Amino acid sequence: MRVLFVCGRNRWRSPTAETVFATFPGVETASAGLANDAEVALDEELVRWAELIFVMEKSQRERLQRRFGTALGKTPLICLDIPDKYPLMDPALIKLLEARVPPYLRRAK
Template identity: 45%
Template sequence: MLFVCAQNRLRSPTAESIFRDVDGWEVASAGTNRDPEVPVSRDLLEWADVAVCMEKRHRDILRQRFRGALPDNRILTLGIPDDFEFMDAELIRQFRRLVPWRLEAIRPRAAGGGEGAG
C-alpha cells in the first residue's frame, strides 16, 4: 500500500508509521510535489496494490502523470487536508477510521490475489 500526499513530510509518513506493523501489509509513502522526501514514481505505483491519496488533487496527479501504473479503482482518496503535524492524534484517529473503511470498498475486487506486494 502506498500512501500519497504532497510533500511526504506529514500526512503520508504518519500513515506509513501507524500501518507498517499491520500483519500482511507492506506500506510505503511518497509525495507528488517537486521536492518531497520520497517522490512518487511509476515503480512505487506498480509495486503497490493500492495507492491511498490524502486529497483528490493527489489522485488526479497520479492518474495524469502515471497513467496505467495502477488501475483507477486502486487509487483511493481519504479527503484529509494538510492541516496536521506528523503523528498528530486527530490525524491518526482519521487514518484508523478511514483507511480500513476505504479498503473494504475494494475488497471484493482484491480477492483474486494480485501480484503486487503493497
C-alpha cells in the first residue's frame, strides 16, 4: 500500500510520519507539504501515486481537495488532527502517529 503523509512545509510532522511507517509491513511511504516553500512540494504525481493520504490538519485536507480534487479521485483522505507544534521525530508526535495511523493501515489491507 502506498501511503502519503502531508503537512504544511514537509519539515516536521509528515517526514516524521514517513519515517515511522516506512518499515510498517506492506506499506510504502512518502511525504510532502502544501506550502510553496515545502521541502518536498505536493504535486499531482504524488497524489496519483498514493492509495491512502493522511493530512495533519483539517485546513490541509480542504486545500488538498481544492488543488488536487481531480487527481485525488476516490483516494481516502484522512485528517489526523495533529497541530504544528512538534519538532521532527518528537517522541510525543511519534506516540500520536502510532496511535492514530495503524487502524487505517489495517483496514486498507
